[in-house]
Structure formats: C-alpha cells, structure tokens
Amino acid sequence: MELRGRTALVTGASSGIGVALARQLAARGASLVLTARRKDRLDALAEELRTAHGVDVTTVALDLGRPTAPLALYEATEGAGQAVDILVNNAGFGTQERFDRIPWDKSAEQIQLNIVSLTELTRRFLVPMLERGRGHILNVASIGAYMPVPFFATYAAGKAYVRNFTEALASELAGTPVRVCCLCPGGTRTEFLDVAGQKATWLVDRALMSPERCARIGLRALFGRRRNIVAGFLYSFLCWSVRFVPRRLVVWLAGLVMGKRA
Template sequence: MPTALITGASAGIGKAFAEELAARNTNLVLVARSEEELNELAKQLREKYHIQVDVIVKDLTEPGATGAVFDFTKEKGLTIDLLINNAGFGDYGDFAEADEERQIKMVQLNVLALVDLTHKFMRLMRERRSGSIINVSSLAAFQPIPYLSVYAASKAFVRSFSEALWAENRQYGIRVLVSCPGPTETNFFTEANFPPELASRTNEVSTVEEVVRETLKALERGDSTVVIGGFSTHLITKLAGIVPRKTLLNILEKQFRV
C-alpha cells in the first residue's frame, strides 16, 4: 500500500488530498500546526478507510522542523511514495507597511520548507527510481501581484522550481507536478487579511475536491503543470506573455488596490 505525506493537511486543499487519497487506499502522514484538527481528521480516516495515518504536529517555519518530519518517517520505517507540499499562506497589503516577521515566515513556509522537504525525499525516490511530488502553487504564480507581492513571488518560485525538477527527474521514474489553482473555496482570503470588497469580486471559484481531482489526474498523465479553474483563470495565465509588462503591472496595481 503506498504512503503519501501531506503538509498543511488539517484544512482546505491539504485535507481534501488526505480524504481523496485515503479513499484510494493510501496510507498517510499528515503534517500541520493544528493538533486538534489533525488528530480528528486522522481518527476519521482510520475508522472509515482502515488505513495507517501518522500525525506530525509541526510549524514548518520553525528551525529544524523539516528535518524532524523527515526523521520521523525514517524512524517509523515509512517509504514516502507521494510527497504533497501544500502548506502555505498569503498576506495582503503594502509590502513597506507589512509586518516584517510575517513576510519572512511566508518565504520560510512557501519556499524554504518546500525546497527542503523536496530535496530530502527526492534523494530517496532517486535511489528507488520511483515516487511522485506535488507542489501546490497558485494562479498567482503567473504574474507579479501588487499588495500580494511576497505571496505571488513565492508561488512563482514554486512553479519554476517544480517545472525544472519535472525535466530533471523523468529519467529516474519520478513524477513532479506543480498545481496552480485559481480561486478556491478555502479560508485563504481570511487568513491573508484580504479586503472583503476584493474577495467578493472573485468568480469561478473551484471546490477543494475539484482541485484535488484535477491535480491527481494531471499527475497520472505525467504533466509538469496543471492550472485549475474556469475560462478566466486560464486566460489570466496567458496575459503575462501578451500584455506589455508595464501595462500589466499598472492594471494589476489598480485591480488590487483598496
């Protein structure tokens, strides 16, 4: 029976991945900060699907956290067949006025923890010549976004990094996919302190279940990248390559300014 490790597993897309993979008879290692929610989810999945579910309560922005996650799997003798780097958060606002620590933690979680976990588990996948990695990015990866500057930049990093790894690792039998969902029914806007008037403009919102299903289908196809959403979501991914950069940035600044 395969085993998947999912970060940010206690809610949103991460929780939906856990539920879908459990239904597919996959053992799980669930990582998140929220101990109560994580333990409750693990209990439900064990009882419903009769799978092994291990829980790691960790804040991945803390020093040594990614190493502790990796060591846990080694001590338990677990082979991670699928790594899902889903943990991440955003923060709306003028960068110069934003909380400095929160911006740094965003880079630590969205970028550094993802790179470290990918490196640690990819080495073992290379040795076995098998395994899969899903890195969850965002529609924000396709263009800079004023007032979401660090978040968009971090997701652009995840997209570029993942696509490069897809090309590097095909010869080793390892699949790497970056998933770029558009607006999704999660608590992202609330946690990112998004102004309600901006959040209310969002249309074509995907469910977390749709994001998970489309992502897993793309992984099975061997794709490097999947964009999830309606027509306008896919259109946005093309604009950065068509509209002059200065024009695009002026449009986005006005669109995201309150």
C-alpha cells in the first residue's frame, strides 16, 4: 500500500520491531512520528529515514510508563495540528521473574505501558481518525496472549488483554473506515530478552524471528484488513494447537520453553 501523504506514529521506535516497522512504513512513503525514551536513537533513525526515503520524520522522547505521557503525546501531534493516520502501539517490555520478586513499581510501569497507555492512545487517536474518515491502528501483543506464562505472569496476561481488546474493537468498528489489527509476535531477535532478563533456551534461540520479518507480517495484516495475526507459521501453529491441550499442561510447557522453573 502506498502511504505517501499519510502520517504514522510508532511507539517503541528506538529498537527492535518498532525500528523495523518505522523503516517499512517510511519505505512506503509515510511521514513518521517516532517515540520512545532514548532520544539519540530516535534522532539517528529519523535522519536515516529522511535521507533514504525523503519523508518527514519527527521524534518525541517520552516515557509511556507514566500515566501523563499518552495525553502529552496526543497534544504534541494531533493537538498541535499534525494528523495521525496510522497508530502503531508497539512499545512494551516484560520481566522474567516470579511475580512477588518483581518490585511493584516495575510491574506498575509495565501495566501502564503495555495496557493503559496503549488503550488511552487508541482512544485518543481513534476519535479524529473516525472524524476524518480514515485510519489504521496496529496493536502489538505477543503469543503470550494465547496462554498463561509462568515468570511472565503479568506480561502474558497483559498481552491477552491487548489481543482481546483489539479484536473486540475491530468488530465494533466494522462498517467504519478505521481498521484495527493485533500483531502477536513470537520470539523475535530484539533487545526484548535482555530487557526481560531472559536467557534464551536452545529452543527459543532456534525459533527467533527477525524483527524485519515480524514487522512485514504485521503491516501486511493491518493493510490486508486482518483483525489478528500471529507472526510466522511455527508460532501460528503453536497458538492454534494450545486449544487441544489441557490448560495446566499448556502453562507448564510455557514455563519450560521460556526457561525458568519453580
């Protein structure tokens, strides 16, 4: 899809899947607003994309783990007269640890970023999209949305929220000109594992996908009017098959594959 004349806002654009999404959107001609906390990285990517594709790119350094950030981001863009046609809620992190051993502030920040900020940004940017009669929203969840994952308890539960919220919203918006889609990546070679303090097991390491491929699958689904997509055949099969396995076994296997045991 040719995106010249459209503006895409990508959260978590300083690393991993967010960088890949930004590059692919710019390659289709979209102007970009890039946001994350690490401004130096955003600025370097902005410069690269302006040079490579001749698109407008602005950067907004923000901590979306804070409750005031989504409104600040809205005011810096739509509120300042910059229409956002494509919203990509990609920023997120997990922590691999037993729930009671994670400092509460860390869990609260994760819930704010992965769930509350994503929901508030969707709400704020959706309204002007509906008024203008066009818009796309891509929410990034995880294959953790399909199963409880021990030692990623709040993370996986939060991603189940993202998936259910996005699919319900896509149904509510049927018949409107706004498309909403959920991307569920499996293991992807980004900074996610380091940030989570997760050491990849042999199996996880073999199955890691490139962020470029994951982003390509997500954008194809978004512009192809899908409501939900699991990235890649292997992970799609895994998410499909869990419905046939006893739930307790699924939980045990998820913990085993992710590499941390009670």
